[in-house]
Amino acid sequence: MATAMDQLVGFGLVAFSLLLFVYYTIWIIILPFIDSDHGIHKFFLPREYSVTIPVVAGLLLVLFVGVFIVIVMWKNRKPAKTD
Numbered sequence: 001m002a003t004a005m006d007q008l009v010g011f012g013l014v015a016f017s018l019l020l021f022v023y024y025t026i027w028i029i030i031l032p033f034i035d036s037d038h039g040i041h042k043f044f045l046p047r048e049y050s051v052t053i054p055v056v057a058g059l060l061l062v063l064f065v066g067v068f069i070v071i072v073m074w075k076n077r078k079p080a081k082t083d
Helices: 004-033 039-043 049-075
Strands: none
Touching: 004 049
16 A cells, blocks of 8 residues: 555646646647737747757656666676686
């Protein structure tokens, strides 16, 4: 069973992900249909970042997964047999 702290951390991660999803969805899908002089635009980053941020996040994810795999493989390597 999960402890109360595990449940709290899990709830926090789900809440953060939900907020991030809602923010990004509004930023990408809804904001282009609202006039650029409307006050809601001050709460969002410029549209150029809508592509840059996910690309950088994806590259960092691939980098970290690759580093993790290399570390695990390095620790589990077996010495070469000498006959």
